[in-house]
Each structure stands twice: as structure tokens, then as C-alpha cells.
Amino acid sequence: MHLAVDYSGVHFENPFVLASGPPTANADMISRAFDAGWAGAVIKTLILEPVNNLQNRFATIKVGSKIVAFKNIELLSELKPEDWYRDIRTLKKRFPNKIVIGSIMGDAKAEDQWIELARGCQDAGVDLIELNFSCPHGYPDKGKGSAIGQAEEYSSMITGWLKTDSRITVPIIPKLTAAVSDITHIREAVAIAGADGICAINTYPSLMGFDLKTLEPRASVGGNTTPGGYSGPGLKPIALKCVSDLVKNPGLPVMACGGVSSGYDAAEFILLGAPIVQVCTEVMLEGYSVVSKIKTELTEFMGWHGFSTIGDFLGLGNERIRKFAELDRDYAVTACVDLDNCSGCQTCFVSCRDAGYQVIEMRDGFPVVDRAMCRGCSLCFHVCPNNAISMVSTAG
Numbered sequence: 001m002h003l004a005v006d007y008s009g010v011h012f013e014n015p016f017v018l019a020s021g022p023p024t025a026n027a028d029m030i031s032r033a034f035d036a037g038w039a040g041a042v043i044k045t046l047i048l049e050p051v052n053n054l055q056n057r058f059a060t061i062k063v064g065s066k067i068v069a070f071k072n073i074e075l076l077s078e079l080k081p082e083d084w085y086r087d088i089r090t091l092k093k094r095f096p097n098k099i100v101i102g103s104i105m106g107d108a109k110a111e112d113q114w115i116e117l118a119r120g121c122q123d124a125g126v127d128l129i130e131l132n133f134s135c136p137h138g139y140p141d142k143g144k145g146s147a148i149g150q151a152e153e154y155s156s157m158i159t160g161w162l163k164t165d166s167r168i169t170v171p172i173i174p175k176l177t178a179a180v181s182d183i184t185h186i187r188e189a190v191a192i193a194g195a196d197g198i199c200a201i202n203t204y205p206s207l208m209g210f211d212l213k214t215l216e217p218r219a220s221v222g223g224n225t226t227p228g229g230y231s232g233p234g235l236k237p238i239a240l241k242c243v244s245d246l247v248k249n250p251g252l253p254v255m256a257c258g259g260v261s262s263g264y265d266a267a268e269f270i271l272l273g274a275p276i277v278q279v280c281t282e283v284m285l286e287g288y289s290v291v292s293k294i295k296t297e298l299t300e301f302m303g304w305h306g307f308s309t310i311g312d313f314l315g316l317g318n319e320r321i322r323k324f325a326e327l328d329r330d331y332a333v334t335a336c337v338d339l340d341n342c343s344g345c346q347t348c349f350v351s352c353r354d355a356g357y358q359v360i361e362m363r364d365g366f367p368v369v370d371r372a373m374c375r376g377c378s379l380c381f382h383v384c385p386n387n388a389i390s391m392v393s394t395a396g
């Protein structure tokens, strides 16, 4: 099986790229990631102004001991651009076949900042450059980050500056935010300005709530907090929706990012049509070696279907994502209980009674579905802790 893919003329040995973030904070770290098997890495975003991070900048939601959602109020790279340029050179020398992607942010109206950073990255040897139009904290207050990605005119203008400067030849990939009313409008704006691809998505604006014992918000910076970026598994459905919207209009290849923690997650983004899949939070939680597990899972998925290359299933699922009105109104299912697996816990009964159609009753301690009256909503199927319920088509 071959996991190699090409994106915007650049060859990746596999689809897995470290997203810009703490795992790409410096060249030593990226070297270890490359040794572990990542095909590429997006460096932590460069900015010309000094970066002083807040302390206590993360908050999480856990289910049991597993982190399912993550919030951060981290700023951009603490390293100076010149230090990064030196490090990019070293990285590319040591790993000529790995892909190093620059990531830059400037002021919305400062063409010179964007050009300086892009040229610096290009001269150092990056293969592609991401434009950070999407960081949701710290920078939008100053008109940068997601403030740019929420404004078609600025997204287009900045992309245009880089694409019309004849000295800049590496592919330019704006990284977009999902926090817009319609991400395809931003896509069109950067496409017209000449973007070579798109990365979607960055973290989503969020608050993680309070510690109810201390009344401190999370993450607490001396007792206060500010909205920050949401990432990790809980972000995946939003990222999938954005990628689906973006690939509907072919032309600009999409790098997917958001909530990937397994090769199965990656398979879903590739099915939608994104050949490259970036990962940040999962690496923060599991380390670089998680890429081996992710590759094994993707290969396993490919084996189930007889796919031997990424191209065999790239975009295969997207035609199944339809407009609401295009779905079959005559398609019908009813709930069916497998009593061999049922523990009689009543969870399905309670959900159907209080949020469904009152078609499940308990008889002799076990649920019985009135299938003639069942409206096929599937709530019972989802709440059953024993996988004892299936939704069965009434057709034929």
C-alpha cells in the first residue's frame, strides 16, 4: 500500500503533517517528529513582534481520563524569524525529503511584513507557506489572525500581495477559520487572489467555563481568562463540515486540520477530498510516535476496501454529502432490539418516552418496540450502552 501523496506540486511520503503549534515549536522537536515518521511539519507561526505567552494557557474537557476537547490561549512562535530561518535551513539539509511548511502572520495592512516573512521562509528553504488568517485569540483584537480570515477583502488583499510579488514562488496556502458564516466566501476571495491551496481549520473560538469550587474561569490566568481556541476530537465535526464545503468547488486543494486523533479520522477527511491531514492536539497528548498508530489505522482502513493508494479513495465520500432537500424522504427505518445483548437498563425506554415517540415499553424487564409506530429517529440506538439496538430498513 502506498501512502504517498502530492499536494500543490509537493511530494509527501504520507498524508500526515504536524499542524502549527507546540509540537513544531523548534527545529529539534521537528527533527524528532520527522524521525518518528511524520511526512511534514508546519512551523509554529512566525510574527515580527515579540511574543510573550501567558502562563496557564490550556484548559480541557475530559471523559473519564481521556481529553476530548482542548482550549488554548497560546500566542505565536517565541523564536525570532531569523532563528527560524537558520533552523529551517538545518532541517531541510538534514531531511531533504521531508516537507517543511512556513507559517506567517502580519498586520492586516502591512504588506511589507507579509513579504518579509514569506521571503525569509522561502529563502530558508520551506516547501510551502501557510498564511495564518485564523488564530482566534490575542491577535484578532489587533486586527490580525482570525480578524483577517473573517474579512474577504483582507484575506484576498494579503494573498494577492504574496501572489503578485514575483520574488515569491513557493505555494501560498491561507489557513482559514471556521468562525465565519460561510467559509466558501473566504475560499473564493483567496482563490481569486491566486492562492495555491487552503488549510482548514484552525482552532474555534471558545470558553471552557468555570471551576465551580474556586469560581475561577479556565484556563485561569491569575483568576481571569479570555476566549481561546478549541481543538481536539470535539472539533472534528466542524472541520469535516468546512472541508466538505471547501472541496465542493474543485480547484484549490485542501489540507485538512481539526480533531484528528486516529488514522480512521484521517480516512474521513481524505474521503471528503483532502489529501493532506494535519494534527496538533493529539500529538500534544500522545507524542510524535502516535504517527505509527495513525499510519497503521489508515492502512487497515484501506485494506478493508481494497484501496492501494490515497488516490483510490480521495474524495470518494464527498458526493454523499448532500443538501437537505436532496435526501430521500421515503427512506424509513425502525428500531430493533437484540434481547441477547440487552441488559434491561431502560435507557432506551426513558429516552424514547421523554424525547422520542413513546414507542418503547418495558415488558418483563426488557424493552419492546412498537415498530409500526416507530418513527426511526434513532435516539434509542445512540443511547443504548450495550449496542443492543439496530436501526433496520423497512424497505423490501
Ligand SMILES: Cc1cc2nc3c(=O)[nH]c(=O)nc-3n(C[C@H](O)[C@H](O)[C@H](O)COP(=O)(O)O)c2cc1C
Binding pocket: 019, 020, 021, 022, 044, 045, 070, 072, 074, 075, 076, 077, 103, 132, 135, 175, 201, 202, 203, 229, 230, 231, 232, 233, 235, 257, 258, 259, 260, 278, 279, 280, 281, 282
Ligand atoms: C496550543 C496550540 C497552539 C497553536 N498554535 C498555532 C499557531 O501558532 N499557528 C497556527 O496556525 N495554528 C496554531 N494552532 C492550531 C493548530 O494548528 C490546529 O489548527 C488546531 O489545533 C486544530 O487541530 P487539532 O484538533 O489537531 O489540534 C495551535 C493549536 C494549539 C492547541
